[in-house]
Amino acid sequence: MTAAELKTATVTTPTDRTIHIEREFDAPRDLVFATFTNPDLIPEWWGPRGTTTEVDVMDVRTGGDWRFIAHDADGTQTAFRGTYREVTPPERVVQTFEWEGMPGYVSLETATFEDLGDRTKVTTVGVYYSTEERDGMLGSGMEGGMNETFQRLDELLARLV
Amino acid sequence: MTAAELKTATVTTPTDRTIHIEREFDAPRDLVFATFTNPDLIPEWWGPRGTTTEVDVMDVRTGGDWRFIAHDADGTQTAFRGTYREVTPPERVVQTFEWEGMPGYVSLETATFEDLGDRTKVTTVGVYYSTEERDGMLGSGMEGGMNETFQRLDELLARLV
Numbered sequence: 001m002t003a004a005e006l007k008t009a010t011v012t013t014p015t016d017r018t019i020h021i022e023r024e025f026d027a028p029r030d031l032v033f034a035t036f037t038n039p040d041l042i043p044e045w046w047g048p049r050g051t052t053t054e055v056d057v058m059d060v061r062t063g064g065d066w067r068f069i070a071h072d073a074d075g076t077q078t079a080f081r082g083t084y085r086e087v088t089p090p091e092r093v094v095q096t097f098e099w100e101g102m103p104g105y106v107s108l109e110t111a112t113f114e115d116l117g118d119r120t121k122v123t124t125v126g127v128y129y130s131t132e133e134r135d136g137m138l139g140s141g142m143e144g145g146m147n148e149t150f151q152r153l154d155e156l157l158a159r160l161v
Numbered sequence: 162m163t164a165a166e167l168k169t170a171t172v173t174t175p176t177d178r179t180i181h182i183e184r185e186f187d188a189p190r191d192l193v194f195a196t197f198t199n200p201d202l203i204p205e206w207w208g209p210r211g212t213t214t215e216v217d218v219m220d221v222r223t224g225g226d227w228r229f230i231a232h233d234a235d236g237t238q239t240a241f242r243g244t245y246r247e248v249t250p251p252e253r254v255v256q257t258f259e260w261e262g263m264p265g266y267v268s269l270e271t272a273t274f275e276d277l278g279d280r281t282k283v284t285t286v287g288v289y290y291s292t293e294e295r296d297g298m299l300g301s302g303m304e305g306g307m308n309e310t311f312q313r314l315d316e317l318l319a320r321l322v
Contacts, residue, residue, distance in 0.1 A: 063264035085265025096265050103224035104246025104257050106267050108290050129269050129288045 007154070008147050017134050019126040023150050024119050027157040032120040033090035033113050035153060035160075042068065045156045048148040060087055066095065082106070090115075097126070105133055168315070169308050178295050180287040184311050185280050188318040193281040194251035194274050196314060196321075203229065206317045209309040221248055227256065243267070251276075258287070266294055 009023040025032050035041045039058040046053040050073040057067040067081040082096035090113055098106045107126045114121040128134035170184040186193050196202045200219040207214040211234040218228040228242040243257035251274055259267045268287045275282040289295040 063261075083259070083265045083267075094265065096267055098244075100224075104244045104255065104269070106244075106257055106269075108265070108267075127290045129290070 007150070009143075009150055011143055011146075013134070013138070016131045017128050019128075019134060019137065021124040021126075021146070022121060024116070024121050025150075025154065025157055026119055027161050028118060029090050029113050029115040029120045031157065031160055032122060035156060036093060036111065036113075036122075037087070037089070041156070045149065045153040046070075047152075048145040049152065057081075060084060062086055082109075105136075107133070107137070167312060170304075170311055172304055172307075174295070174299070177292045178289050180289075180295060180298065182285040182287075182307070183282060185277070185282050186311075186315065186318055187280055188322050189279060190251050190274050190276040190281045192318065192321055193283060196317060197254060197272065197274075197283075198248070198250070202317070206310065206313040207231075208313075209306040210313065218242075221245060223247055243270075266297075268294070268298070 007023070009021050012020045014020050035045065037060045039055045039060075042055050042058065043053050046068060047070050052071040054069040054071065055066075056069050056079070057065050059065055062084055064084045064087075065081070066084065067079060069077055069079045071077045079100040081098055081100060084093065084095045085108070086092060086094040092113070093111045095109055095111075096106050097109045098104070107128050110125045110127075112123045112125075114123065126134075126137070128137065168184070170182050173181045175181050196206065198221045200216045200221075203216050203219065204214050207229060208231050213232040215230040215232065216227075217230050217240070218226050220226055223245055225245045225248075226242065227245065228240060230238055230240045232238045240261040242259055242261060245254065245256045246269070247253060247255040253274070254272045256270055256272075257267050258270045259265075268289050271286045271288075273284045273286075275284065287295075287298070289298065
């Protein structure tokens with residue numbers, strides 16, 4: 001893989017309680033949307049390299065719950081969970097997001113999938129209850145993990161296209 | 162019961178995303194705290210008159226979940242749920258709150274119990290992701306239901322004191 005292929009997401013903080021993330025993928029929108037919403041595809045890309053993600057619950061509809069268990073290479077595991085507030089294929093998913101290591105620290109994540117023909121722009125806006133909670137997420141190493149995760153998704157999409 | 166006994170809570174909106182509620186109870190703090198955190202006492206007061214509340218889950222500790230099922234007099238039922246972010250007896254409980262009729266609309270509720278001797282002041286601050294969500298809660302008839310609920314709690318505390 002060349003350096004040009006290692007794209008990074010654009011992360012900005014347009015307000016004091018939000019994280020705005022943009023990333024383009026070289027695949028059509030229906031396929032990118034499927035990778036976010038098909039339980040069989042989540043283990044193929046979700047989480048940084050070395051992580052094996054198990055879909056415990058993934059009821060992709062308004063009001064459905066989701067819960068993923070992430071197994072690290074060293075055997076430790078942790079879990080993430082939330083509820084789908086809106087699922088509008090292939091355009092938008094709105095869901096809550098909570099890491100079980102910090103229970104009750106719930107954010108609201110809106111993912112929008114924009115059709116660019118052979119490519120798709122995914123914009124994710126996370127809203128937090130406070131600036132402190134937003135900054136906690138920014139300081140958690142989230143950005144590096146996200147870029148690895150999205151590079152794994154690039155590789156999956158290349159296999160699927 | 163005289164009119165003087167029908168106290169109402171003070172509801173204010175100090176910021177564009179919060180609801181601030183204050184209410185005094187004629188009972189010592191340990192007892193008031195117990196009514197909020199003891200699963201056996203919740204069915205005695207939680208919900209407007211005519212509602213029978215069943216505690217489905219109530220794991221009162223940091224990271225524990227809660228879920229209450231409210232049965233109306235006409236047989237309909239609805240549920241509420243969340244996670245305890247902090248439980249500090251007898252001073253403070255921080256928890257998420259979600260009505261299952263609007264899944265994903267999660268608020269963060271901080272209840273503070275202030276010792277006034279024979280009385281206790283309970284302050285609850287609810288934080289929402291947006292003004293729109295906060296105003297949705299204010300427009301839901303929440304205030305009337307809350308005042309009935311707190312009057313039921315007055316009656317329970319009078320029996321327990």
